[in-house]
Amino acid sequence: xxxxxxxxxxxxxxxxxxxxxxxxxxxxxxxxxxxxxxxxxxxxxxxxxxxxxxxxxxxxxxxxxxxxxxxxxxxxxxxxxxxxxxxxxxxxxxxxxxxxxxxxxxxxxxxxxxxxxxxxxxxxxxxxxxxxxxxxxxxxxxxxxxxxxxxxxxxxxxxx
Numbered sequence: 001x002x003x004x005x006x007x008x009x010x011x012x013x014x015x016x017x018x019x020x021x022x023x024x025x026x027x028x029x030x031x032x033x034x035x036x037x038x039x040x041x042x043x044x045x046x047x048x049x050x051x052x053x054x055x056x057x058x059x060x061x062x063x064x065x066x067x068x069x070x071x072x073x074x075x076x077x078x079x080x081x082x083x084x085x086x087x088x089x090x091x092x093x094x095x096x097x098x099x100x101x102x103x104x105x106x107x108x109x110x111x112x113x114x115x116x117x118x119x120x121x122x123x124x125x126x127x128x129x130x131x132x133x134x135x136x137x138x139x140x141x142x143x144x145x146x147x148x149x150x151x152x153x154x155x156x157x158x159x160x
Contacts, residue, residue, distance in 0.1 A: 013048035029088025064097035078142025
């Protein structure tokens, strides 16, 4: 796409899009919404979107992969999916990015969440009610019950 063929509003929208992308990677929906909020017409915003996409400056898959890579030890897959969807990343793009990043299991992220919840306490020092609260917390975070039990180990052998 050639900027010589654009009208003045479209050129300003392209400049605004480039400025926004220089500061921080954006999702397509996020960038489009910001251009509209900045007062550009839908036509100018769409032109700017096409322009930055043509140069590879805007890529939802790359955004999702980077986001997951940065946060995968902090959040479960379910939470990552929810957060990316909230940023306007399409479900099929989220699925692809998650498949690429989670070839290994979530055990490391789950352990980190467990350590955070325990705040230095030892698992074996917890009574049954406390363990159940920890399990409920981790399952609400999106981890499967079986994964939580596996990470927490043999603590449940005496539960019957």
